[in-house]
Amino acid sequence: MIAYLQGQALVKKDHLIVLTAGVGYLVTVGHKLLSSLTGDGQEIALYIYSHIKEDRFELYGFEREEDLAIFKLLIAISGVGPKTAVALADAGTDKLIDAVQQAQTSFFTSVPRVGKKLAQKIIIELKSKLGSLKELNLSTLTPKAQDVMDALLSLGFEENTVQTTLATLDLENMDLQVAIKTVIKMHSTK
Numbered sequence: 419m420i421a422y423l424q425g426q427a428l429v430k431k432d433h434l435i436v437l438t439a440g441v442g443y444l445v446t447v448g449h450k451l452l453s454s455l456t457g458d459g460q461e462i463a464l465y466i467y468s469h470i471k472e473d474r475f476e477l478y479g480f481e482r483e484e485d486l487a488i489f490k491l492l493i494a495i496s497g498v499g500p501k502t503a504v505a506l507a508d509a510g511t512d513k514l515i516d517a518v519q520q521a522q523t524s525f526f527t528s529v530p531r532v533g534k535k536l537a538q539k540i541i542i543e544l545k546s547k548l549g550s551l552k553e554l555n556l557s558t559l560t561p562k563a564q565d566v567m568d569a570l571l572s573l574g575f576e577e578n579t580v581q582t583t584l585a586t587l588d589l590e591n592m593d594l595q596v597a598i599k600t601v602i603k604m605h606s607t608k
Contacts, residue, residue, distance in 0.1 A: 420477060424463040429455050434479065436462060445479040446501070448508025469493075469500050478504055484511045495543050497536050505529045506540075518544045524577040562589050566597045575605065 423445065425438035429452065435442045445464060455462070464479035465486040478500055480486040485507050492503035506514060506529055517525035518541050526537035563584050570580045583601050592600065 419468045420466045421468075422464070423466055423477075423479065425461070426458075427455055427460050427462040428458050429460075434462070436464065436479070443477055445477045446504060447479045448485075448504050450508050451479075451481060467500075476500065480507065482511070488514055491544060491547060492540070495540055497539065499531075502529065502531050506532070515548050517541075518548050520578060521545075522577055524571060560589065562594060562597070565594055566601065569598050570601060573602075575601075579605065 420443070423436045423438055423443055425436045425443075428435040428437065428442070432446070432452070434445045434447055434452065434455075436445055445466065447464070464481065465483055467478040467480075467486060467489060469476040469478060478489065480489060488511050489500075489503050489507045492498050492506055493500055498506075506526065509525070509529075513525065516522075521541055523534055523537040523541065526532045526540055527534055532540075566584060566589065567577070567580055571577060580601060583604055587597065587600065589597050
């Protein structure tokens, strides 16, 4: 198993080739790391996860051991593959831990291939390993409440804050626009 690579980076569209002792290793890395590299020939050192399946052998690289540890926790969750785990780990270990502790499903659903149910599953499985500051709300929103939530999230409101406010309102007796304006007004007075 390959655990660490150090060498010259050849930057490709969605991966790196790390040249070490005349051998080029294809390594999948996060978008942030890939875009931070200035070009070919730059010296790089990566912690490696070797992903072995019947039909493939893939390498995933991380600059920090903490990111590799989070990646390993993520791929241990059923439904989270290595590419999804790289995208989640790419957001940053601290942000991911905070999202788990705060039960922020929106952090996880912002990554392609992660829906609300998978986001909830990730939070539930990681909170025992990373700790939790808040309980996850597993209740489903009514269609109107979901529309209000989506509108406010697109305006930059925090999911947990909006959910707390929505729980205090009688949305079924409100027009959609009135509900959105009411929540905005409630948050502007705080």
